[in-house]
Structures are given as C-alpha cells and as structure tokens.
Amino acid sequence: MKTLKESFKDKFLVGAAVNAETIENDQELLKKHFNSITAENEMKPMHMQPEQGNFTFDVADKMLQFAEDNGMELRGHTLVWHNQMPKWFFEDENGNDVSRDELLRRMKAHIDAVVTRYKGRIHAWDVVNEAVEDRGEQVYRQSKWIDIIGEDFIDYAFKYAHEADPDALLFYNDYNESHPNKREKIYQLVKGLLDRGVPIHGVGLQAHWNLYDPSYENIEAAIKRYSELGLQLHVTEMDVSVFEFGDERTDVKEPTKEMLHLQAERYERFFDLFTKYQEHLTSVTFWGISDAYTWLNDFPVKGRKNWPFVLDEKGEPKPAYHRIVK
Ligand SMILES: Oc1ccccc1CN[C@@H]1C=C[C@@H](O)[C@H](O)[C@H]1O
Numbered sequence: 001m002k003t004l005k006e007s008f009k010d011k012f013l014v015g016a017a018v019n020a021e022t023i024e025n026d027q028e029l030l031k032k033h034f035n036s037i038t039a040e041n042e043m044k045p046m047h048m049q050p051e052q053g054n055f056t057f058d059v060a061d062k063m064l065q066f067a068e069d070n071g072m073e074l075r076g077h078t079l080v081w082h083n084q085m086p087k088w089f090f091e092d093e094n095g096n097d098v099s100r101d102e103l104l105r106r107m108k109a110h111i112d113a114v115v116t117r118y119k120g121r122i123h124a125w126d127v128v129n130e131a132v133e134d135r136g137e138q139v140y141r142q143s144k145w146i147d148i149i150g151e152d153f154i155d156y157a158f159k160y161a162h163e164a165d166p167d168a169l170l171f172y173n174d175y176n177e178s179h180p181n182k183r184e185k186i187y188q189l190v191k192g193l194l195d196r197g198v199p200i201h202g203v204g205l206q207a208h209w210n211l212y213d214p215s216y217e218n219i220e221a222a223i224k225r226y227s228e229l230g231l232q233l234h235v236t237e238m239d240v241s242v243f244e245f246g247d248e249r250t251d252v253k254e255p256t257k258e259m260l261h262l263q264a265e266r267y268e269r270f271f272d273l274f275t276k277y278q279e280h281l282t283s284v285t286f287w288g289i290s291d292a293y294t295w296l297n298d299f300p301v302k303g304r305k306n307w308p309f310v311l312d313e314k315g316e317p318k319p320a321y322h323r324i325v326k
Contacts, residue, residue, distance in 0.1 A: 001317070004033040004310070007325040008271075011278040013073060015285030017237065019293075020059050023066055026289050029315045030066075036073040038236070038285050039063055040295070043077055046084040048114055052106075055113055064121060075236065075285065076118065076125035078173065079111050080157040082143035083130070090144040103148045108160045115164035124283070126173040126204055126236065127161045128154050132185045134176055139185045154189070155198045162199035173204030173236055178214040178222040187225050194229065203229065204236035208287070209270070211262045212244045216269050223273065227280040235274065237287040239308035240266055240320075241296055248301050255307040260319050267310060268323035290315045 004014045015036030018026070023037075030037065041047055042059040049055050067074040089106060092098050098106070115125065131154055133141045140146050145153040154172075161170050172190055176182045186203070193200045203226045214222075226233055242259040243249065255263075274281050288294045290311035297305050307313075310321040317325075 002325050004321075004325065005035045008275075008284070009035075011275055012281055013283040013285075015073070015075065015283060016289045017285065017287045018063060018289070022289055022293065023059075023063050026292075026315070027066070029289055029311070030072075031070050033311070034072065034289075036075060036283055036285060037063060037067050038075040038077050040077075040287070041084065043114070044081065044084040045079070045089065045110060046086050049110055050086050052088050057117060060118075064118060068121065073124070073283075074122055075234070075283070076115075076122045076168075077236070078126040078129040079114065079161060080107065080127060080145065080153070081129040082141060082145065085144075090148065097144070097148055100149050103145075104153075104156055107149075107153070107157060111157065111160040112164050115161050115168065119165040120167065122165075122168060124169040124171060124202070124234065125161055125165075127170045127200075128157050129173045130175065131172070132174055132182060132189060134179075134182060139189060155193065155196060158193065158198045158200050169201040169232060170199060171202040171204045171232075171234060171236075172200060173206060175206040175208050175237070177203075177205040177207070177226075178209075178218045180218060180221070183218075183222045183225055187229070190226075190229055190231070194231075200231065202232035202234055204234050206237040206287075207235045207270075208237060208239055208241070209266070210241040210244055211259065211266060216273065219270070220273055223277045223281065227277065233277070233281045235281065235284040238270075238284060239287045239294060239296060239306075240270075241306055241308050243301075243304075243306065245300070250301060250304050253305070259307075263307075264319035264323045267320035271324040286310075291318075 008014050013036040016034045017038045017040040019040045064074050158170050291307040291309050291313045294308050312318050
C-alpha cells in the first residue's frame, strides 16, 4: 500500500504538525508518510522569545535537523499572531502599551533573529497568522498589533521577513478561509499587499474543517479566488473534526461507523480538489500526525476527544486513508 507522500509525490508535499513529544516518539511514522513538518507551537513567539532578548531555539533546531536529516521541508509557523504572544512584547517597563515605533522595533528584532537563524533552511514562513476578522464587514481583527501599529503592521512583517531571508516563501495564513465572507476579506487583504509591492508569495488555507462544513463548492471557490492572485497556495493545518463547530456534545467516546464513513467521503472529495488545483496548491499539511494526538481533543470542548486524521490512534490507515491513497 502506498504511503501518503508516495501517493501525492508528483502533486504536492504532504506534511504533519509536530510537537516536542511527537518529534521524538513518532519519527518512524513521520518518515514513512510525510515530506514536510510544521511546529504546532514551538516556533510561535511565546516559545521562541519568552522574555525579551532571550531566544529559546533548541526544540526548533531539533525539528529542523530531523527534517533535513530525512529529506523533509519545514514550514515556519508563525512570526506575527494575536495569540500565543509573550506578554512583554506589547508592554513597556510600567506595563503600559509601547509606542508604534517600539513595537515595530520589537517585531523587526524578533523576525530578524528567528528568520536569519534558519535562513536558507526554512523555505516557507507563515509570516502573519489570522489577521482577518471572522464576522461582519470589518476586515482586520482587533489586536494589540493593529491597536498600536495600525493596519500596516502586516506590510512591515512581510518586509522584515523578506529582508531577513530574500529566498523564503512568505505566506499569509488563516482559518475559515473558505467561508465566502471571510474569503473575500482575505482576498482583499492579500491583493492590497500585492498592490503595495509587499513581498508575499502565498496564501495558507488552514483547513480546520469538519464532517459538515465547509461545502465543496465553497472550498473550490476559495481555491479559485486565491489562485487569481497568482500566488502559491498551501493547505497548512488540515483536520476534519467529527463534530460540527458549536456541537458541544461529550457523549461520543469513539468515532461511530457513520462518522468514519462520512469522514472518508469528505477526505476523498477534499483531496480530489487539491489534485485538481495542484498547479497552485504545492503543499498539504495535517495539523497533527494521527488520532493519537490532536489539538481538537481540547478545542472547542475541553477534555473531549476527536478523531480528525486519516491515520488512527495506532498510526494505522482509517477508511479515509484508503479513499485518498489510490
Ligand atoms: O480553528 C480555529 C478556530 C478558532 C480560532 C483559531 C483557529 C485555528 N487556529 C490555529 C489552530 C491551532 C494553532 O496551533 C494554530 O497555530 C492556529 O493557526
């Protein structure tokens, strides 16, 4: 039976999110199925620079070394985000907001240190994550970044990353990317960056999907819309939850046959779409390796298990695997 990376080797990279535990314990499974990895948390600002000037690169170094030793790419995730930021980043010594110039200086110092360290080795970065507001007509999500710097914090993040590594592919990354309203706002944001000559090379579609949403039509419309920008597309954080968003039930202790069947149907259609648009879509990363661990075990319902991948808790193929590996 073909492995995941073998099945798509002439189409797009197949990646998995890893963490400090799985990079140690799941090496055989990673080497078998994947040719790209992403740090689930360990390359976010909170983990890379927990205190000002104190950079902790050891886990990221280990992940990159594993990737290089095994012929894998590593996607850098992420440089500028409103979440998992260390508190000090936005505050002066009195706990007040720093100035625009000081926050730009701190943003540049962080990006310079991190991107320069891995220059020529990390070929794609999620430079800015989730800057678009989900609801209504407002384009930009409220955050300390936009409050203190303004909407052009995004422009600066990409410019600083490009200066640090001119050869790295720079991505804007977001979720709910296939919902028509948010799709249009992401499109406008990225088009604006391009129109201003900001160095951006790709759009990351997180693809945190489920058995019921988004529709195939909306996914295809999003892939087509983003493709109009002439940029690379990466699916960056794929998982297919067995629960609809907002379903807070806690009685399901293992996936039902119906769930697994529907999940297999959905995965087959998703990968058929990815294959159809492979000239634009160059990488598909799962936000984990197997059902043994997923961030969805605690989100959005604390303590509830989920089974979102094509490999089961033992790392063995699920019905969905057999529908995408042909
Ligand atoms: O699906 C969502 C729903 C609400 C908020 C954020 C997200 C997705 N947000 C992602 C998920 C997990 C984190 O590890 C990633 O870094 C982040 O990009």
